[in-house]
Amino acid sequence: MNPVFELAKKYYPRLWEEARINALVAAGKLTETEAAEVIQREMEEAHDNA
Numbered sequence: 001m002n003p004v005f006e007l008a009k010k011y012y013p014r015l016w017e018e019a020r021i022n023a024l025v026a027a028g029k030l031t032e033t034e035a036a037e038v039i040q041r042e043m044e045e046a047h048d049n050a
Contacts, residue, residue, distance in 0.1 A: 004029045008038045 004024060012021055021038060024030040030038075 002030070002034065005034045005038070008034070009041065012038050013042055 008016065008021055008024065008030060012018075018039060021030065021035050025032060025035045
């Protein structure tokens with residue numbers, strides 16, 4: 001498992017903004033798929049808590 005992906009799941013959006021996730025993709029540290037999963041996961045959790 002990608003350690004940066006694990007950190008992104010842990011810190012987005014509390015400490016890392018979407019711009020940080022996109023920068024990690026641009027740097028090759030996250031794949032587009034991983035970034036989408038991190039962002040989508042947070043959106044689903046926010047929806048479930050509403």
